[in-house]
Amino acid sequence: MGLGPQDYISIVDLIIYIPALIAAIIVTARHGFHRASGWIYTVVLCTVRIAGAICQLLTHTDHSEGLLTASVIIDSIGISPLLLATLGILSRFIDFVNAKGVQLFSVKQFRFVQLLITLGLILSIAGGTGGSTDSNGTVTVSGTSKAGIILYIVGFAGITYFFLLSSSYRSGVPRQERRSPIAVAIAWPFILIRLIYSALAVFVNNDTFSVVGGKVSVRAAMAVIEEFLVVFDYLILGLGQGRLHFFDEATIRIYRHS
Structure with missing residues (x-):
């Protein structure tokens, strides 16, 4: 069996x-492996994308239902790292704003949005195993997957709210941190x-947007390209910023009193 369009995307x-x-590993190590940093x-x-590509290519030699399920799950959870990375980058930026006494948002608010996205991820994974495919190849999406997407939408709305209210405070943070809202603004339409x-x-x-067997061109135009552009955007941001370990309390105290 020759390679199909989906296989070329996997390659x-x-x-x-x-x-x-x-x-990404270099950037994350540079800024610290604390999850809230975003990278x-x-x-x-x-x-996830490497694993998904490998699973897709393996379907040529392994036609098991387990491998197909794994491919569906991996494909469906790609949005959650984008949301969590964006939330982490905004959290870092807003913490600098808060350090100047503005107190835009609290840690609890960020953790609440993070919890919503994480629950969405869990439901998406559970939904990937709960769906079904009939003899005609039609996929029935579980209610769990739908609930997961709803939580993603609410989480994205929260991120947008954080972004809109914090962007006007760029001038009050260190110069290298002013790039963060710009990077998020670039990533926002793609997300x-x-x-x-x-x-x-x-x-x-x-047939166009099906989880399994949908149009590959639509998926490439609305998902594959967007994910890569956001990752590329955030990696440029991370490489361009200094070796500032934001969660170092000494750094916070120095900036707060500057």
Whole structure:
């Protein structure tokens, strides 16, 4: 059996995400492996995409239901690392704003949005195992997957709210940190398109947006390209910022009294 369009996308994923994974590890190590820094989730996304590409290519020799389920799950959870990475980058930026006495948002608010996205991830994984495929190849999406997407949408709305209210405070933070809202602004429309694709795949689920067997060109245009552009955007941000370990309390105290 020859390679199909989905296989070519998987090959491109491997070509792109293996070097991106190396870069993401370097950036994450540079800024610290604390999850709230955001960049650790670029490592997660790169790893997920590499694993998904390998699973897709393996379906040529292994037609087991377990491998197909794994491919569906891996494909469906790609939006969560994008959201969590964005939330982490905004958290870092807003903490600098708060250090100047503005107190825009509390840690509890960020943790609440993080919890929503994490629950969405868990439900998406559970939904990937709970769906079914009939004899005609039609995929029935579980209610659990739909609930997961709804939580992603709410989480994205929370991230947008944080972003809109904090962007005007760029001038009050260190120069290298002023790039963070710009990077999020660049990534925002791509994340929105990716989220729309996930919602259509779950709620519409026709021949164009089906989780399994949908149009590869649509998936490439609304999901694959968007994910890569966001990862590339955040990696440039991370490489351009200094070796500042943001969660070093001494750094916070120095900046707060500057």
